Amino acid sequence: MKTDEDLLSLQDAMQLNRRDVRNIYKQYANPGLATMMGLINFDKKFVRAQGVSVWDDEGNEYLDFLGGYGALNFGHNHPQIIDAVQQAGELPNLLQASLGTLYAALAHNLSQITPGELCRSFFGNSGAEAVEGALKLARAASQKSKIIYCEGSFHGKTLGALSVTGKSKYQVPFKPLLPGCEAVPFGDLNALEAKLKNRDVAAFIIEPIQGEGGVHIPEQGYLRQVRDLCAQYETLLIFDEIQTGFARTGTIFACQ
Structure with a gap:
């Protein structure tokens, strides 16, 4: 029988060693991931992080080249970000019956x-949630249902985002997905126009640079021509900039 005595406190969690964490993952979280990380010696216990560096409990330093798949633009524990969080520390975290002060300020700045x-702005908790919101807004605004996406793309693993992700290995276990989602080759304007010419497409969703697909950079002028085709055939254009946005490519957004 389960009891409160079986719960781990924050202090208990901080004291877990590498083996404890691996065993808990295997029993309660993701056994496959725990096994894989153990095989490649990535199941280390990291205890400190600053900038691009992280340290394990044996004092070894590592460089983090993943950066949270783009979420850590400023690295780990940037002092200005920590300071901002602390300044806002006593504000309500979630108060539905109000207009959020910081929400408003962020929307203005964006x-x-x-x-x-x-x-x-529509705020979400993840890239997949942002894509879901974009797909729903596109369908509602256009009163059309068809969505075009690119082969090799990655937009997330929730049902809608997965339906426009051009990776069969992610899609197959969850089929049938959303109807009306069709793929075209990345960079192929003729294939895109063939899909749009019936004027029945709600939106075309694309990464300005494909990330997980292999860091595919489109030819010069491709995105401009995509914009023109979408305007010509009354199709909304969704740029998924989860990995390219916020100055990762030299401009604030890669679509610029």
């Missing part, structure tokens, strides 16, 4: 740096 006439 409107000042987003390209073109984009001025409104």
Whole structure:
């Protein structure tokens, strides 16, 4: 029988060693991941992080080249970010019956740096959630249902995002996915136009640079021509900049 005595406190969790964590993963979380990380000696216990460096419990230093798949633009524990979090520490974390002060400030700031006439923000907890929101908004605004995406793309693993992810190894276990989602080769304008010419497409979703697909950079002018085709055939254009946005490619957003 389960009891409260079986619960781990924060202090208990901080004291877990490498073997403890691996065994807990195998029993309660992801056995396959625990086994794989053990085989490649990546099941270390990391106890400190700063900038691009992380340290394990034996004092070894490592460089983090993943950066949270793009989430850690400023590295681990940047002092200005830590300071900002501490300054906001006593504000309500979640208060539904209100208008959030920091929510409003962030929406304003984003409107000042987003390209073109984009001025409104929808906030989510992940890239997949942002994609889900974009797909729903596109269908609602256009009153169409078809979505075009690129082969080799990655937009997330929730059901809608997975339906427009061009990786069969991710899609197959969860089929049938959302209907009306069709793929075209990345960089192929003729294939895209063939899909759009019936004017029945709600949106075309694309990464300005394919990340997981192999860091595929489109030919010069491709994205501009994509924009023109979408405008010509009354199709909304969704740029997924989860990996390329916020100055990772030289401009604030890669689509610029």
